[in-house]
Amino acid sequence: MERLIQGFDRFRRDMSDEHRQLFAKLASGQTPHTMFITCADSRVMPELLFNANPGELFVYRNVGNIVPPYAQHVSGVVAAIEYAVTALKVQHIVICGHSDCGAMKALQNPALLKGKPSVEQWLKHADVARYVVAENRPTMQGEEGLRYLTEENVVGQLEHMRTLPVVAAAMANGSLRIHGWIYDIARTDITAFDATEGRFRPLVAGSSNLPDATPHARFSVPVASAA
Template identity: 55%
Template sequence: MQRLIEGFNRFRLESFPEKRELFEKLSAKQTPHSMIITCADSRVVPEFFTSSEPGDVFVCRNVGNIVPPYAQFTGGVSAAIEYAVAVLGVANVVVCGHTDCGAMKATMTPESVDKLPAVSAWLRHAHVAKHVVDNNYSHEASADTLASLTEENVVAQLDHLRTHPSVAARLARGNLTLHGWVYDIENGGIKAYCAQRGHFVSLSQVLENGESWPTATPPARLSGVLGNAA
């Protein structure tokens, strides 16, 4: 607790005064450009690795960066998505997994969380990714299996995300972009899912090659009918 209090004191004396104007603007309104749904893992700080300022991103964190399908489960994640998309009008939603994810390790070995009923029940939303890996991948090393499962879980949660009415409505109009990322804790890299290619690509290579941004967004169907209003 002492470390938290000392950290607050540094914020109060150093960081807050430097950004006083920003916090004054944020005191009455937030207008984040993106929502990031990521893992609760303490090593994963999306504001840090995206160099974001307060007010830039609306972050929802949970075990395993899970997005339950809308019809199956309505809770805090669903409410956060609805608020970010329908009220705040974010332009982007990112589902961000990460390397060495404990939730994915538990998904690989469900018996390891038998004594954690809440965790076990929550991770059922990742079982689809495990089935994809079990039936389509051939791995000898568990590390390779974990990497594949982490990526497939991001893809699975993107599929779940599209079942949410607020997301589906804006995707149909073409004014919401979806992204799937995997953050590498050790080297600071990000791999992004490219729906057109059907696999993950390095964001660093995309930047270096001047390529177009990889997205996980399906084609807009109703943009010409309903316009582009949020």
């Protein structure tokens, strides 16, 4: 714990003027552009990965980057999404899985869940991924199977997220886009789900290359002029 206390001391001491001014400005409010939902894994550090400033990312982490479907489970992540969409009005929500995920390994090998009844219950929300893989790639094992499971979990959680009324409404009027990403720890790269192609492909700079994980907005035309 001393390591953390000394780290905080250093953080305050070495802070740049730019960050000092930014924190002062942020003291009275936040307007993050993106909500980032990822795994609790200690190796996944969103602000570090994206060179993000304080106030940019509204981050929520849990075991397996899971979003339970609406009405099935009132959870911290669902409450945080509602807040992000309605109060903070984030423009993007990213669900980001990662390589070597302990939660995905447990889905692959349920014996790892022995003595962890809460984790086992929580991972029921990822059953969709386990089932998709078992039905469609029954022989896929090991690293390849884990990768496929991790991808399917992100796709499944995106679908769950779309069942939240506030998300569906914001997506329908074009004010919110949702994205499914996988961060590979060893390779330090990110792939993004492309719903049009039905696969994950490398994330490259340039917004025109951002894969679309969402259907097109149906109500982007202002209601008044559409009537």
